[in-house]
Amino acid sequence: PSQSSSQGSLLATFATQAAGSVVEVRAADGTVVLTVTPSRQFASIALSTPALQDGVTYEIVVNGTVVASTTTADAVSQSGPGGGQGGPGGNRPQP
Numbered sequence: 001p002s003q004s005s006s007q008g009s010l011l012a013t014f015a016t017q018a019a020g021s022v023v024e025v026r027a028a029d030g031t032v033v034l035t036v037t038p039s040r041q042f043a044s045i046a047l048s049t050p051a052l053q054d055g056v057t058y059e060i061v062v063n064g065t066v067v068a069s070t071t072t073a074d075a076v077s078q079s080g081p082g083g084g085q086g087g088p089g090g091n092r093p094q095p
Contacts, residue, residue: 008052012060012068013044024061033058 010025017023019041025034033051045060052058052072060068 007048007050008054008072009046009048010052010058010070010072011044011046012070014060014062014067016041016043017062017067021062022064026059026061027053028057028059 017038019039020037023034023036023038023045024032025045025047026032033049034047054072057069057071059066
C-alpha cells in the first residue's frame with residue numbers, strides 16, 4: 001500500500017519452515033487475520049490487508065508454534081532478524 005493508504009502491512013522473517021506448513025497471522029486477542037499453507041519452504045511472510053490495525057501485536061504461528069511477533073505502527077511493521085553479513089571481499093586479479 002502507499003503511505004496514504006489506510007491498509008496495513010507487515011513483514012516478518014524467521015527460521016526456514018517446511019513446505020506444507022500451516023501459517024496463521026493472529027492478533028493478540030487470538031483473531032486469525034490470515035491462514036495459508038505455502039507449497040514451498042519459506043522464511044518470511046509479507047502481508048497487506050485492511051484487517052491489520054495500527055498498534056496491534058500480531059503473531060506469526062507455524063504449525064501451532066509462534067515463530068515471530070510484531071506490533072504495527074503507522075500501519076506498516078517489520079519483524080525478524082536484521083540482514084545478514086555480506087560475503088567476503090573478492091581479490092582483484094594481479095597484473
